[in-house]
Amino acid sequence: MRYLKLLALLPLGFALGGCDFVVLTPAGDVAAQQRDLVVIATVLMLLIVVPVMVATALIAWRYRQSNTTARYTPDWDHSTQLELLIWAAPLLIIICLGAVTWMGTHLLDPYRTLGRIAADRPTNPDLKPLEVDVVALDWKWLFIYPEYGVASVNELAAPVNRPLDFKITASSVMNSFYIPALAGQIYAMPGMQTRLHAVINAPGNYRGFSANYSGAGFSHMHFTFQALADGDFDQWIAKAKSAGASRLGRQEYLALERPSENEPVRFYTPVDEELFPAILNMCVETGKMCTSEMMAIDAKGGMGLAGIGNTLPLTYDKLAARGAVFGLEPSYVAGGVCLPGDQVGRMSDASTIVPAPVDGTPLRGYGLARPGSARKSSTSFLFGRSSKSDS
Incomplete structure (x- = not known):
């Protein structure tokens, strides 16, 4: 039975034989430094993982039910030496990992220009x-x-x-x-x-x-x-x-x-x-504003009404403009400059915009009476029925 289990692992060995370990054997200095960082971090973590796994197996074997010679201490609950080991070792590993990660993060920043071609x-x-x-x-x-x-x-x-x-x-x-x-x-x-x-x-x-x-x-x-x-x-x-x-x-x-x-x-x-x-800047198409231009305009507070003539002819959805399968027909939105009333037709000349007439009727919310009138019962509005006014 034991040999059959070993035989069953052979296909796994053949599968691993086709793996490419280029990450562990890179040809570039940056990738080699990243490899070293991975190896160092793995070894530091194994310093805790391996002893814990070994100790777990030893404790399970020593205090198994069939071992009647094991020391029985039901009242034991504390050991200063064990507490120091349990807390100090992981703390030191975390400090080392933090230092290595901090240095590697800055030295291997992809935006940072290279300081070396190779280690020497x-x-x-x-x-x-x-x-x-x-x-x-x-x-x-x-x-x-x-x-x-x-x-x-x-x-x-x-x-x-x-x-x-x-x-x-x-x-x-x-x-x-x-x-x-x-x-x-x-x-x-x-x-x-x-x-x-x-x-x-x-x-x-x-x-x-x-x-x-x-x-x-x-x-x-x-x-x-x-x-x-x-x-x-x-x-x-x-x-x-x-x-x-x-x-x-x-x-x-x-x-x-x-x-x-x-x-x-x-x-x-x-x-x-x-x-x-x-x-x-997503403006390869002719007549499309570049994102850098948009950001420059936004940084200055926008174009206001005077810029409507510049923005309306632009096509913002490039997929729709290029006939994508799920794209829509090119459309233009001027929702940020609409005023009450029919004023869109006069947007080309800001001087011709006429303000809409102001309605002096007091605002009323659902369930609220006009100012100065008697208050109605809230239950009448809740159930849609009229009731006597409260004094």
């Missing part, structure tokens, strides 16, 4: 980081290299031992940009920009994907990250420029943005320099 190699202040603009689409990845004027779909390349500066956003729903060999996952959200500073230290092809469910094509939303030597990266840039099918401007982006799955790798060149800011 500081960054070169004269070496400019490679900037990559990342856009999570449905369901593919767009990478823009503003320094070289090229863009790629579902393929990312970077030179080894050069700091990388990622600016990340999304087109519609939240995704998560994750290359386990490079660094931890960073969320990609529409209308927002997140950052990631990282470095890759070993050449090779690594897997990147979205770690946040984003719809039907989520399982196909992965890409290849190529870590290349400097000369090989220059060749990759040259290949991207020569293989660029077309220019990537606003109209080309709107066509690329439409939901699709299993998109092949392709390149664009040149790339509109204002495209990524327009994607970030």
Whole structure:
């Protein structure tokens, strides 16, 4: 029977043999530091977990019912030494975990520029980081290299031992940009920009994907990250420029943005320099106000009635404007500037607005008599019947 149990565990061993332990053996310095943080935290917690599990098994064995030689102390209720051990050990572990977590949180902040390339190699202040603009689409990845004027779909390349500066956003729903060999996952959200500073230290092809469910094509939303030597990266840039099918401007982006799955790798060149800011501010479409402009207007107190002519022609629902399946027809709302009466037709000229006449009739609530009149019984209004007035 014992051998049958061991035999039943063999399939589990074969299944674990196919696991990729890239998180524990990363190729980037940032990911290696994160790995070390996970290992240190795990070991510190095991210092408490393992002794507790061993003590539980020993106590259960020593004081089992069949052991009649065990010491019987029914009146025992306190031990100062045991209390110190129980409370001091976890407290020390928590202090160590807090210190390690605090330092790791600040040193591994994805928005923080790198201070080193590797454990024994500081960054070169004269070496400019490679900037990559990342856009999570449905369901593919767009990478823009503003320094070289090229863009790629579902393929990312970077030179080894050069700091990388990622600016990340999304087109519609939240995704998560994750290359386990490079660094931890960073969320990609529409209308927002997140950052990631990282470095890759070993050449090779690594897997990147979205770690946040984003719809039907989520399982196909992965890409290849190529870590290349400097000369090989220059060749990759040259290949991207020569293989660029077309220019990537606003109209080309709107066509690329439409939901699709299993998109092949392709390149664009040149790339509109204002495209990524327009994607970030959700104003790729012509005639749509950017969120940065909206925030600037709101910071100054709004536009008032004089700005109605500027806001009414704008299309705020981009999905409806692009003919989405569940979208509505483009519509405009001016509810914040309506006045009593038919005044909407005269909004174009603020000087022609005529105030509505004021009704001098006193306000009456349900169950309340007019001011100065006799008060009625509350039960009459509760049951909808009239009653005699109270004096």
